[in-house]
Amino acid sequence: MEHTLESLAEEQHVGGGRKEIYRVTIVLTVLTILELALGFFMMTMPYESIGRDFVRGVIIILMLAKAFYIVGYFMHLKHEIRNMIMTVVVPLFLFVWFIIAFLSDGNSFRNNKNKWDRDHKERSKEQMPVKEENTHELK
Amino acid sequence: MATTATTPRMWNGGRSPFNLEYGKLMMWYFLMSDAFTFGAFLIAYGTTRFATNGWPNPNKVFDAAPFIGHGFPLVYVSFMTFVLIISSVTMVLAVHEGHKMNRRGVVTYLILTIIGGLIFLGSQAWEWTHLFHEGAWWGRNPFPNYDGTVSTTNFTNFFFTITGFHGFHVFSGVVINTIMLIMTLRGTFDKRGHYLMIEKAGLYWHFVDLVWVFVFTCFYLL
Numbered sequence: 001m002e003h004t005l006e007s008l009a010e011e012q013h014v015g016g017g018r019k020e021i022y023r024v025t026i027v028l029t030v031l032t033i034l035e036l037a038l039g040f041f042m043m044t045m046p047y048e049s050i051g052r053d054f055v056r057g058v059i060i061i062l063m064l065a066k067a068f069y070i071v072g073y074f075m076h077l078k079h080e081i082r083n084m085i086m087t088v089v090v091p092l093f094l095f096v097w098f099i100i101a102f103l104s105d106g107n108s109f110r111n112n113k114n115k116w117d118r119d120h121k122e123r124s125k126e127q128m129p130v131k132e133e134n135t136h137e138l139k
Numbered sequence: 140m141a142t143t144a145t146t147p148r149m150w151n152g153g154r155s156p157f158n159l160e161y162g163k164l165m166m167w168y169f170l171m172s173d174a175f176t177f178g179a180f181l182i183a184y185g186t187t188r189f190a191t192n193g194w195p196n197p198n199k200v201f202d203a204a205p206f207i208g209h210g211f212p213l214v215y216v217s218f219m220t221f222v223l224i225i226s227s228v229t230m231v232l233a234v235h236e237g238h239k240m241n242r243r244g245v246v247t248y249l250i251l252t253i254i255g256g257l258i259f260l261g262s263q264a265w266e267w268t269h270l271f272h273e274g275a276w277w278g279r280n281p282f283p284n285y286d287g288t289v290s291t292t293n294f295t296n297f298f299f300t301i302t303g304f305h306g307f308h309v310f311s312g313v314v315i316n317t318i319m320l321i322m323t324l325r326g327t328f329d330k331r332g333h334y335l336m337i338e339k340a341g342l343y344w345h346f347v348d349l350v351w352v353f354v355f356t357c358f359y360l361l
Contacts (some may be wrong), residue, residue: 047285063356074345084157106189124192128283
């Protein structure tokens with residue numbers, strides 16, 4: 001029993017190595033800096049605009065790239081056996097349906113409410129009474 | 140002859156066809172189920188945001204950092220993100236040293252990983268305290284929408300619930316890593332002849348980092 005586990009630990013030592021770790025670290029850092037740069041760039045655009053939505057899309061793609069590098073290299077999934085990868089990755093494709101279905105549902109809920117409930121639409125134009133913000137002392 | 144019990148081509152136990160130790164494989168399936176939990180939280184947040192007219196501007200809400208004060212959006216959260224990424228790197232290095240059966244190396248990198256986790260937890264505690272003093276909490280939202288209109292408490296509810304759930308994962312990760320550190324110091328893994336346990340703790344820690352990538356993007360950037 002002990003012996004098989006040892007040999008398993010030996011065999012799993014595929015890929016990896018310090019070079020790969022440092023390379024992935026640099027990739028993750030660059031991706032994060034890019035995301036932040038886009039975040040700062042986005043602040044110059046109007047809150048609801050096509051340009052801002054486009055930048056949001058780019059940020060989501062960068063986010064997925066980061067996820068790929070963390071799972072693939074740090075969690076070593078890329079170096080596992082193909083069948084094992086499939087048992088983990090295939091169920092996650094449910095998220096494709098999950099995201100599309102729920103976000104479009106939320107969107108149509110808002111549109112219907114704005115269309116049929118005039119009162120709701122008017123109320124969402126009310127200005128919020130300005131409370132004294134940012135007054136508490138920072139330590 | 141017609142009632143042969145064994146079919147020769149089928150796997151009859153023994154060596155795993157996935158070439159993975161049992162505990163590690165189960166850690167993967169636990170993490171997959173945890174991914175669905177976090178995914179469900181984040182999609183609920185997205186659905187609510189899509190169903191609401193207007194939403195507070197994160198760059199106005201999360202614009203404070205210790206020592207420098209207000210008016211610096213994204214600064215503190217980028218610090219937190221980098222801390223978590225670097226602690227993930229030190230965790231990979233700990234696993235790497237474990238492959239080489241180098242106890243000292245594992246101890247060094249585990250300590251660094253734990254410190255990273257504690258810095259992250261401390262930062263989150265600071266941010267929560269700050270927001271609380273601004274009047275934000277579950278059921279209370281002092282921040283107006285980006286256009287100054289009345290906002291909903293869903294904003295703060297989702298923020299505290301999801302970052303809280305993630306923070307709890309970070310906390311459990313720090314506890315697990317501390318237990319791993321104690322076991323390494325006592326030489327448990329040297330006696331066993333392998334450091335597979337560090338790999339399992341590592342998987343969990345990377346997952347915590349992975350979830351933060353999504354939480355950070357969804358709450359602070361989008």
